[in-house]
Amino acid sequence: MSPKEQLDTLLHESRTFSPAESFRQQANFQDEGIYESALQDPEAFWSTQAQELTWFKDFESVCNWEPPHAQWFIGGKLNAAYNCVDRHTLTHRKNKAAIIWEGEPGDSRVLTYDMLRREVDKAAYALRELGVQKGDRVTIYLPMVPELPISMLACAKIGAIHSVVFGGFSAQALRDRIIDADSKLLITADAGWRRGKIVPLKANADEAVVDTPIEKVVVVERVGAEAGIALHEGRDVRWQDLMASAPTSPYPAEPMDSEDYLFLLYTSGTTGKPKGIVHSTAGYLTGVNTSMRTVFDLKDNDVFFCTADIGWITGHTYLVYGPLSAGGTVVMYEGSPDFPDRDRYWEIAEKYGATILYTAPTSIRMFMKWGSQYVEKHDLSSLRLLGTVGEPINPEAWMWYHKYVGQERCPIVDTWWQTETGCAMIAPLPGLITTKPGSATRPVPGIAVDIVDEDGNSVPPGHGGYLVITKPWPSMLRTVWGDDERFRKTYFGKFEGIYLPGDGAHLDEDGYIWILGRIDDVINVSGHRIGTAEVESALVAHPAVAEAAVIGRSHEVKGQAITAFVTLREGVASSDDLVTELKQYVVERIGAMARPEEILFTAELPKTRSGKIMRRLLRDIGEGRVIGDTTTLADPSVVEALKAQYKDQD
Ligand code: ATP
Numbered sequence: 001m002s003p004k005e006q007l008d009t010l011l012h013e014s015r016t017f018s019p020a021e022s023f024r025q026q027a028n029f030q031d032e033g034i035y036e037s038a039l040q041d042p043e044a045f046w047s048t049q050a051q052e053l054t055w056f057k058d059f060e061s062v063c064n065w066e067p068p069h070a071q072w073f074i075g076g077k078l079n080a081a082y083n084c085v086d087r088h089t090l091t092h093r094k095n096k097a098a099i100i101w102e103g104e105p106g107d108s109r110v111l112t113y114d115m116l117r118r119e120v121d122k123a124a125y126a127l128r129e130l131g132v133q134k135g136d137r138v139t140i141y142l143p144m145v146p147e148l149p150i151s152m153l154a155c156a157k158i159g160a161i162h163s164v165v166f167g168g169f170s171a172q173a174l175r176d177r178i179i180d181a182d183s184k185l186l187i188t189a190d191a192g193w194r195r196g197k198i199v200p201l202k203a204n205a206d207e208a209v210v211d212t213p214i215e216k217v218v219v220v221e222r223v224g225a226e227a228g229i230a231l232h233e234g235r236d237v238r239w240q241d242l243m244a245s246a247p248t249s250p251y252p253a254e255p256m257d258s259e260d261y262l263f264l265l266y267t268s269g270t271t272g273k274p275k276g277i278v279h280s281t282a283g284y285l286t287g288v289n290t291s292m293r294t295v296f297d298l299k300d301n302d303v304f305f306c307t308a309d310i311g312w313i314t315g316h317t318y319l320v321y322g323p324l325s326a327g328g329t330v331v332m333y334e335g336s337p338d339f340p341d342r343d344r345y346w347e348i349a350e351k352y353g354a355t356i357l358y359t360a361p362t363s364i365r366m367f368m369k370w371g372s373q374y375v376e377k378h379d380l381s382s383l384r385l386l387g388t389v390g391e392p393i394n395p396e397a398w399m400w401y402h403k404y405v406g407q408e409r410c411p412i413v414d415t416w417w418q419t420e421t422g423c424a425m426i427a428p429l430p431g432l433i434t435t436k437p438g439s440a441t442r443p444v445p446g447i448a449v450d451i452v453d454e455d456g457n458s459v460p461p462g463h464g465g466y467l468v469i470t471k472p473w474p475s476m477l478r479t480v481w482g483d484d485e486r487f488r489k490t491y492f493g494k495f496e497g498i499y500l501p502g503d504g505a506h507l508d509e510d511g512y513i514w515i516l517g518r519i520d521d522v523i524n525v526s527g528h529r530i531g532t533a534e535v536e537s538a539l540v541a542h543p544a545v546a547e548a549a550v551i552g553r554s555h556e557v558k559g560q561a562i563t564a565f566v567t568l569r570e571g572v573a574s575s576d577d578l579v580t581e582l583k584q585y586v587v588e589r590i591g592a593m594a595r596p597e598e599i600l601f602t603a604e605l606p607k608t609r610s611g612k613i614m615r616r617l618l619r620d621i622g623e624g625r626v627i628g629d630t631t632t633l634a635d636p637s638v639v640e641a642l643k644a645q646y647k648d649q650d
Pocket residue numbers: 267268269270271272273274275312313388389390391392393414415416417418419420440501502503515517518610612
């Protein structure tokens with residue numbers, strides 16, 4: 001194997017954090033033997049986990065794997081909404097809070113399982129009344145209001161397939177997704193609240209549905225008269241009217257086959273055009289339910305605060321299907337973390353006594369940039385476990401999260417996963433695993449992961465390669481909606497029968513997995529293949545730096561040279577001296593080959609709507625190319641500003 005075929009690993013992190021004895025003793029999983037037994041017989045492991053669900057009819061066999069297509073829990077019948085709602089109303093959880101919702105303007109709503117059941121059932125009747133049949137697609141374009149999970153669960157209850165489109169997307173992005181999914185019903189709202197301003201949704205929806213298969217549009221009233229919307233006669237129906245006239249009797253859950261599709265959801269678009277990822281009913285639900293108990297150590301008295309928008313997979317899995325299938329209490333927040341002030345998350349965590357907090361590195365870096373005073377204002381002693389997802393977490397961001405939010409008391413679960421995987425694949429079980437800042441540690445029980453070279457051979461510790469998942473798992477995607485060929489090529493085209501996520505990684509000498517960044521983003525400097533995550537983490541470790549993105553730019557001698565885009569912490573001024581200092585800082589931490597050729601200071605980095613850095617756009621800017629797909633970009637003006645700045649400096 002030639003050194004050019006694998007990623008170089010550069011950064012060395014030696015800090016470790018073991019779970020406190022008090023945490024370990026109360027953890028759901030305290031016996032490390034679970035890893036070995038799940039590895040020996042994954043089907044037996046998953047079959048046991050699936051027993052946590054309520055089945056209308058038991059499955060006959062566990063898994064049928066005909067690469068790239070897997071079927072799980074064959075012959076079984078169940079309903080996802082029944083598992084997330086109805087069954088809990090038959091237990092001591094009947095009057096337990098299922099969803100605690102906080103609106104941005106400060107209004108709030110608590111839905112107990114019993115109340116949620118009534119709302120979901122009324123919505124299910126309403127969907128049927130509007131002609132939605134089992135298997136039909138329903139597009140949901142809503143702000144973070146309770147009607148969003150209610151709509152999803154109502155679809156699941158009648159066997160319709162939902163496709164949630166993030167409420168911050170444009171009319172065009174919504175339209176593309178409606179057409180791709182061939183939906184005939186759209187559920188939207190008049191508008192939403194963001195930073196105290198009204199965000200129009202109905203106006204976008206009106207534009208999006210022209211000449212699409214959409215027949216009816218259901219409109220939730222969130223903002224009211226101020227939104228100033230008009231209803232389209234014969235097409236639009238008010239959600240509130242539908243709910244008022246719906247029967248109040250329980251809606252009998254549709255018995256679904258294990259493999260019936262539960263939903264489709266488009267990926268974030270970090271690496272290119274978004275893919276419509278399809279998830280099945282039983283496999284997805286088994287995966288997400290299991291990970292609540294393993295990775296998140298969920299107990300009956302937990303209050304789980306997940307800051308993700310439901311428009312992304314994290315919200316689907318860890319605000320809706322995961323916690324609710326496990327009978328948990330979730331906190332759902334409508335708005336922006338800096339409204340009315342920069343302590344809003346901490347205020348909410350304190351107000352509702354959150355015990356588990358799950359957020360993204362991009363948010364943590366933003367909190368660091370703002371300073372710790374906002375966190376310190378609040379009593380966060382209820383927190384017992386923290387989680388992160390979305391990007392590699394820079395070790396310094398991990399340390400900040402540990403110190404200021406976790407108060408050096410809470411274990412951190414860094415969870416690596418994707419829209420495609422359905423739930424966390426690589427993450428510590430918090431009562432068992434010693435963590436290292438920046439590493440997602442090891443695969444969860446039942447998941448088989450390897451790191452391989454170009455030929456598919458395992459690489460030894462200390463060498464980077466392709467992260468792969470070598471065995472099927474219940475919550476894996478079933479296909480790409482309407483494009484099975486793209487599914488086959490993207491995920492199974494490189495290695496036969498082995499799933500390729502598209503991320504680079506390496507193992508350390510303790511067997512811990514470190515994500516090096518996206519394979520698409522790898523930089524090749526004089527034959528050294530460098531992942532983005534390590535160089536960025538070295539930069540973020542400098543006290544002046546809040547955030548960094550590195551890319552490769554063509555270079556006559558080296559092939560490629562590293563360009564770093566850097567955002568500074570508040571109150572730090574940029575200067576030529578700082579450029580020199582940062583370059584030297586990277587050299588000291590990881591070596592001369594990683595020395596950035598140029599460093600550009602910028603107020604913002606281009607990110608997806610889900611908060612991930614879009615390095616491919618920075619590469620386009622660096623190479624002076626036409627900018628690629630920008631439909632999922634959060635703020636297009638960031639790219640324009642960077643282009644102008646980049647030209648100036650040439
Ligand atoms: P697209 O596939 O359209 O480019 P995307 O990959 O950003 O979009 P998601 O499914 O939202 O869409 O993101 C999954 C990716 O996020 C992973 O492949 C990985 O690169 C990154 N990621 C998520 N969690 C972690 C983590 N804990 N550590 C490192 N990377 C992570």
